[in-house]
Amino acid sequence: xxxxxxxxxxxxxxxxxxxxxxxxxxxxxxxxxxxxxxxxxxxxxxxxxxxxxxxxxxxxxxxxxxxxxxxxxxxxxxxxxxxxxxxxxxxxxxxxxxxxxxxxxxxxxxxxxxxxxxxxxxxxxxxxxxxxxxxxxxxxxxxxxxxxxxxxxxxxxxxxxxxxxxxxxxxxxxxxxxxxxxxxxxxxxxxxxxxxxxxxxxxxxxxxxxxxxxxxxxxxxxxxxxxxxxxxxxxxxxxxxxxxxxxxxxxxxxxxxxxxxxxxxxxxxxxxxxxxxxxxxxxxxxxxxxxxxxxxxxxxxxxxxxxx
Numbered sequence: 001x002x003x004x005x006x007x008x009x010x011x012x013x014x015x016x017x018x019x020x021x022x023x024x025x026x027x028x029x030x031x032x033x034x035x036x037x038x039x040x041x042x043x044x045x046x047x048x049x050x051x052x053x054x055x056x057x058x059x060x061x062x063x064x065x066x067x068x069x070x071x072x073x074x075x076x077x078x079x080x081x082x083x084x085x086x087x088x089x090x091x092x093x094x095x096x097x098x099x100x101x102x103x104x105x106x107x108x109x110x111x112x113x114x115x116x117x118x119x120x121x122x123x124x125x126x127x128x129x130x131x132x133x134x135x136x137x138x139x140x141x142x143x144x145x146x147x148x149x150x151x152x153x154x155x156x157x158x159x160x161x162x163x164x165x166x167x168x169x170x171x172x173x174x175x176x177x178x179x180x181x182x183x184x185x186x187x188x189x190x191x192x193x194x195x196x197x198x199x200x201x202x203x204x205x206x207x208x209x210x211x212x213x214x215x216x217x218x219x220x221x222x223x224x225x226x227x228x229x230x231x232x233x234x235x236x237x238x239x240x241x242x243x244x245x246x247x248x249x250x251x252x253x254x255x256x257x258x259x260x261x262x263x264x265x266x267x268x269x270x271x272x273x274x275x276x277x278x279x280x281x282x283x284x285x286x287x288x289x290x291x292x293x294x295x296x297x298x299x300x301x302x303x304x305x306x307x308x
Contacts, residue, residue, distance in 0.1 A: 004055035005261065006127050007080075008135040009042020010112065011060055011071045012094035014246070014286050019101045031099060038074040039096060039286030041163065044250035045134060048276070050079035051290040052258050057081045057126060061117050061142075063089050078290055084123050103242035103281070114142045119149060128152055132159040132183070134257055137168040137175060150178065159183035161257050163249070166194040180206075184213040184260060186253045192216055213266065217252055222274050225266050235270040238278035238303050244288065245281050251289025252277035255296070275300045 017031035042058070049056045058080050062068065064087050075082045090113065097108040119127075127133060133153060140146055153160050160182045169175055169191075176199065179185060185207070187195060195203045204214045208228040216224040222237035255276035259269030279299045280289030 005132045006130045007042050007046035007058045009139045010040045010094050011043035012040035012096050013067050014039035014096045014098050016098045019099050022101055037285050041250050044247045044286050045254035046080045047078035047287050048251050048254040048289045052293050059084050059123055061086045063091050084126050116144045117142045118144055128156050134161040136163050163253050164191045166190040169194050169198055180210040182212045186215045188217050223270055225270050230266055233267050235274050240278045240282050242281045244284045247286035248277045248281050251280045
């Protein structure tokens with residue numbers, strides 16, 4: 001019985017600062033340190049899924065340095081199984097500097113030297129027996145045995161969910177071979193623009209014809225869901241007081257995947273994911289989206305008069 005999901009990706013340490021003004025190139029800005037939190041796009045997503053009670057495993061490659069115990073405790077607290085992690089002392093810590101101003105942020109990501117990684121047979125066996133793999137193109141490209149992984153996902157009929165950032169679309173042929181074998185992909189407005197530049201305006205229709213659902217997130221304006229069956233569903237956002245938008249996209253994506261894995265219709269998935277993301281930005285921290293499913297439905301009920 002394939003009753004669990006595997007998240008492949010990176011956990012990071014997020015250093016939060018408050019800026020006194022929004023700078024332009026050439027200017028100086030004063031930044032006050034606020035706090036240090038455990039973050040990382042994929043770690044955030046895995047933690048949200050674990051919070052809903054979804055059986056979630058995570059695969060990450062990291063060192064055994066000073067941040068390890070903090071990262072592992074955060075995952076354990078949120079019901080994420082990290083027993084399939086790999087450790088390599090040559091891999092650098094993943095550090096993000098989150099610069100806040102009036103609820104919005106700029107994130108500076110310090111890249112790790114993750115490349116030519118090899119998934120172990122134990123990790124491949126975990127993936128083979130899963131119902132879904134959630135990751136990004138960037139994370140997939142770190143694997144030397146990527147072709148083996150993609151063959152395993154395809155041949156085992158595993159659902160592949162991808163979060164697509166604009167900068168991650170680089171190799172038209174290789175990217176399309178992965179995207180067209182996906183179950184669902186998530187793109188923001190910048191990602192949509194990059195898709196059109198690389199694959200043309202018909203990319204959504206083309207992906208839908210391959211059986212892939214395309215979810216376009218529009219920030220406070222909600223989302224659009226495009227599929228072969230439903231064509232287009234547009235769900236508005238919620239009016240909320242924004243404290244911190246960090247992790248909102250991770251919350252949205254993982255919440256949508258949670259709904260799909262529970263066989264909800266796409267409209268219900270979108271309503272739930274919109275609400276989960278909106279709820280998360282009312283609080284501080286990259287993993288503020290972690291909650292129980294019932295708490296998201298209660299949020300929807302309480303905000304029923306506050307739609308945009």
